[in-house]
Amino acid sequence: MPGWQAIYERLKDHNFEIASVAQDTNGGKDAGPWITAAHPTYTALIGEKHLVSKLYNMVNVPTGVWIDEHGKIVRPNEVAFVDDRFKNFSGLDSAPYLNALADWAEKGNQSIYAMSEERLREKLTVNNPDIALAAAEFGLGEHLYKSGHLTEAIPHFKEAQRLNPKSWNYKRQAYALSDAMRDYGTTFMDEVEKAGGSKAYYPPPDLSPAGSPRDKKP
Amino acid sequence: MMKGRLSACAFLLVLWAAPIPAQGRQAKVTIIYDDKASEINAANEEAGHLWITTVDLKRATGFELKPQGVCRDELCFPVPSVRQEGFVRKRSGKTWFNLVAFANLVQQPIAQDEGLRTWYFGLRSDQREGLSSLKAPDFMLPDMSGRLHSLSDFRGKKVLLVTWASW
Known part of the structure; x- marks a missing residue:
């Protein structure tokens, strides 16, 4: 910040x-x-x-x-x-x-x-049906967690992670709300390693010039 | 075979329906719509469908039944006339609306917790497709003092929109 x-x-x-x-x-x-x-x-x-x-x-x-x-x-x-x-x-x-x-x-x-x-x-x-459903499962998990039902929230967080495996947010936020090893059988660092390390976790931004003549309308 | 199954179901329905005529099983459910949770005291959960009264529909989702369709402000979704009975029915002096049929119509994902009778309705396809027009989806969120800000408040400025988290 x-x-x-x-x-x-x-x-x-x-x-x-x-x-x-x-x-x-x-x-x-x-x-x-x-x-x-x-x-x-x-x-x-x-x-x-x-x-x-x-x-x-x-x-x-x-x-x-x-x-x-x-x-x-x-x-x-x-x-x-x-x-x-x-x-x-x-x-x-x-x-x-x-x-x-x-x-x-x-x-x-x-x-x-x-x-x-x-x-x-x-x-x-592109927001395909799986990504949209993952967001709904995650939202349901959040609601259940906030209304005091962490145990019931976990299967929905897992479903969100399964439907949108690219989302680190769904993993990290869920892990932060409980004991990741106990409830998800993994840790954040294990997941990063599985995905191919920090380069996969934080892909560098593409800062090649975006305004090549081919690209930009006159 | 189909007919046999149907009549067996009809028989069971008669047995079931006997103590609560014409209404099926009513239960208290929680609906989360546009990220707002509402308790519905009398809903019917039937074969994967969720029927609520039009009064509850308005309260939980802001949508109303109008002659032109299911509407909220300028937004209106016509109900297919051939499948009308799958969306709307009248029972015990009330009009009931099938929120699952509507979600399917507007391609809205549903996540459900059966044990806690909680239904989460996600973004409709019209809310999801905004992004492909390259127009930045608008939103309204509070700052630390609770004051609300919309992305559209910054129209006329260049904006870096950036997410972060404490975790």
Whole structure:
């Protein structure tokens, strides 16, 4: 969060806003201390029902989306590190992403990092019936957990994980609400290893120029 | 064979229905619709379908039965006239609506916990397909002080929308 505050201070005069959304089933109770400590002047929101992840088909955190002045997506879901706190694990340097973000804040959709519609469509996750059902199973699990029925919630969290195996959110959030080894027979780090390590967990953002002549309409 | 099964069912139904005429089995259920939970005191769970009164329909989902279909504000879904009886029926002076048939019609996923009689209705196909138009799906969420913000409040600005979590 301090990283977002720093980049916001740097770019806010370019008609630029940051909206961060905490994906925490326990809402402000879990996310609040982090927000309070960061003293954000950007917009820090709480999404205790994972609504943004659901609407945008996001599978991990931090996930960033760029939205232009007209409310149009110009970069789709991607790993969005704005500082190097997790670099040891992720292997990702935040500088290229930050440079791209600054370039877009200054130049708007003329930035080489703003993607053409064609390229965006290639990268967009299509919301198929399994993904939609996974979100419903997860939402049911969250409701049951919050109404004091953790035992009954677990099979629904498992079903969400099965239907949308790409979602790390469904795994990590569920593990955080109980004892992962006892209830799911695994741990977060075991799952990351199974998937192929931190590179699979945090795929680096594609920062190749998006505005090649072939790509952009005159 | 089909006929034999049907008449056996009909016989059982008669036995069952005897103490509670014309209503089938009524139970208390929880419905979560648009992430809002509502307790429904008298619902009928029958063969994987969920019938609730139109009063409960309005309360739990905001949708109402109108001549043009099932509507909420400007949003209206026409009910296929050939399958009308699968959606709406009148019993004991009330109008009942089949929320599962409606969910199937609008391609809305359903997750159900049978033991706790809890039904979760997910995003309809019209809510899910917004993304493919590349228009950023709008939402409204609170900040720490409880003040609500919509993504559309930032129209006219470039926005980095970013998720994170404490876990």
